[in-house]
Amino acid sequence: MTGTPSAAPLAPLGAGDPETVGGYRLAAVLGTGGMGKVYLSHTPGGRPLALKVIRPEFGEDPEFRRRFRREVQSAQRVQGLFTAPVIDFDTEGAQPWLATAYVPGSSLAHAVTGHGALPLRSVLLLTVGVAEALHVIHGAGIIHRDLKPANVLLASDGPRVIDFGIAHAADSTALTGTGVSVGTPAFMAPEQASAGTVTPATDIFALGQIAAYAAIGAPAYGNGSSHAVLYRIVHEEPDLSRVPPELLPLVARCLSRDPAGRPGLGEIIDTCRALSPDELRQGGDWLPREVAASITERLRVPGPATPAPQQSPVTPTPTVFSPHQPPAPGAVPPPGSAPFDAAAAPTQSAPATPGQHLPPPPAHRAPYPPVTGHYPGPPAPSRPAKRTGLIVAASVAGAVVALGVVLALLPDGGPDGGKDRAGTPGSSAGADPDKGGTPERTDPEPVSYRGLSIPENHAVMLADSPPRPTEDGWESADLYFEPERLNVVEQDEIRTRNGSMVLLTGGRKGSLATCRTETRFTREIRLDQLSRGSQVCLLSDAGHIAVVTYRGRSGAGDPSGYIDVDLTVWRNAEEPREGR
The missing domain is CATH 1.10.510.10 (Transferase(Phosphotransferase) domain 1)
Structure with missing residues (x-):
């Protein structure tokens, strides 16, 4: 434009x-x-x-x-x-x-x-x-x-x-x-x-x-x-x-x-x-x-407009830069607006200063980076605490009663009486940390999907069972097929926006242990780097791990553009983590 x-x-x-x-x-x-x-x-x-x-x-x-x-x-x-x-x-x-x-x-x-x-x-x-x-x-x-x-x-x-x-x-x-x-x-x-x-x-x-x-x-x-x-x-x-x-x-x-x-x-x-x-x-x-x-x-551009004066000492006037405010009880937010989380908003009785709540830029970004989303709205007004002592006392008493009920319902009358709490197949619990052990995560069973076709500009999420390519959600896709002709990439690529990938070379075969030990990470791999049978480790930030086996792409005479892959997925193989 x-x-x-x-x-x-x-x-x-x-x-x-x-x-x-x-x-x-x-x-x-x-x-x-x-x-x-x-x-x-x-x-x-x-x-x-x-x-x-x-x-x-x-x-x-x-x-x-x-x-x-x-x-x-x-x-x-x-x-x-x-x-x-x-x-x-x-x-x-x-x-x-x-x-x-x-x-x-x-x-x-x-x-x-x-x-x-x-x-x-x-x-x-x-x-x-x-x-x-x-x-x-x-x-x-x-x-x-x-x-x-x-x-x-x-x-x-x-x-x-x-x-x-x-x-x-x-x-x-x-x-x-x-x-x-x-x-x-x-x-x-x-x-x-x-x-x-x-x-x-x-x-x-x-x-x-x-x-x-x-x-x-x-x-x-x-x-x-x-x-x-x-x-x-x-x-x-x-x-x-x-x-x-x-x-x-x-x-x-x-x-x-x-x-x-x-x-x-x-x-x-x-x-x-x-x-x-x-x-x-x-x-x-x-x-x-x-x-x-x-x-x-x-250079003589007009400066920012001055905020309107406060009309009420309780509800602060939104800043001129981000005039979003908490919706009234029962109000329906406008289409496209983000939900307001009153619990997450800082408590403050004075009006917000412009720029006061702008989060600092990530360390890897440029000094004046682009940001996704919108600047946050003003904080929710503070409310005076009422009868705090009675509320705390009631909460403690309720917690004690609930704990007694839970202990009574446990097998053999206590937390140590259960026979299938730790060490059973499929359990994520390991040794008892109270006895000097370290909790361990039991490896999940792999699930395989053969002959999955991923059309151009379609995304796959490893959490889906079975994975179904979709045009929605590509911004956070675990696996995405991006063709060259969209003027975004110079070559046909597979990409991930929610994790990292590793192309296995030298005859290495994909497995859960192999993918866990790899440290060569990327977010995109060109199709011209792949041949039939090439394998890629895919580690999603949600904790899922998969081996992607490339089986080829559609021919020149095919009216659809797509790639064929096999997927072997280990769901929840690791703790969720921030993107690499």
Whole structure:
């Protein structure tokens, strides 16, 4: 989705704009695009962000939702210096949305429209910055597919590439034939325009178009109707007569009709460095003065709204960033909302401070990481304790009575009289810890399932008996078949999102003991690494262990795409654990 800048840096909210989305209070309109509208909002700590709300028509399409969910998950992996990272999202609500870091700068499209072509040094810095962004994006297994001047923002310290891969969510949905336009024909590659084929080289073609656009101030294939532009891209040569002669050979190679003839990203960066008389360094002087002035104007974003005053000393007013509050007794929560757990909420009588309850980021994440879910709402108000002594005394007395009843019901009148408590087959108890022993877990009996077919984009959970592939629940799947063509991975893969996998090599055979002793863990294995009979240890975070035996995949003439596996499962073989 693209937030196309308006003539003004920011626009006020209109009559049809919501006041809050996903707990974020909206401050202004940043732009609109084919897939929705982009708003300015703030994190609880006051950092500005761009919140992109998907159009209701897309949200009603199940195929779009599935693809959008996958693309957002993939976009979280992109953490480059020339990209806008994903901060928060909701793919399941009535109207899906995505929040990214706010970039205080106009788009390349806006800058060129308002101020004309950029000087050569700015074009070189723009090109190397976008090339570095694409290197990170491609490294995460994503093809941008919709790289164009509106998706390149000009910040004070260099360009930022946005909306990588998100346009793919709208491909092949019911809306593509209803007049809803998502892509920009003027910046498509020939193979994308003619056959819908996309590879990393597709983004190289778009990068050449962007460099030419910035250097001459107009699209290399001209303007006009979509059909006319697409025809020229597929059948005619671009107009590069006004491209600076130093830059012309590089741009011409990027715009080769043959994807194999286009340069790689590393070569593009090296060529731009060689073309520059000075060392290329991103900084405050990388743009012309008039373009840089528009960045200064966009830095004056309106701050977060002030919370409404307290109306009651008992119930605190929700913060402006996360206006969720405990439902009234008997109230039905709105669709898509998370249940409020009053017992889990901290007790506090004063209103919540914005950002006060935001959990710290995990240690393995980037300093400003994306987070899944929404910021928590305000704490539940504290209530004065009443007759605490009587309640405690009654609880203790009740516990003593209950304990006496339980002991009386035990075999042979006590806890040591039972003959089948420990050591019996199938029991999880071992030696008595009170007598110096250590409890042990008895190995479960394996259960085998032969000839299980897992279709593309389907998940299997080891706890199910028998395991049945399903399209739901892939975010926490024990085993998932992910094909290459979804623009998320470069090769067909099997994946786990709820544990770890180990490919057994060297003739090793899968067993419970083997899987327990392995320490080589991964979450994805390419199908080209497997042959018929290959075995994979699968250890789920829920404590189940399985040996997956690969039996092959569907043939080219099969109308369905799937893989065949055998599963041997040891359920509850280990204690549940956090993901590796």
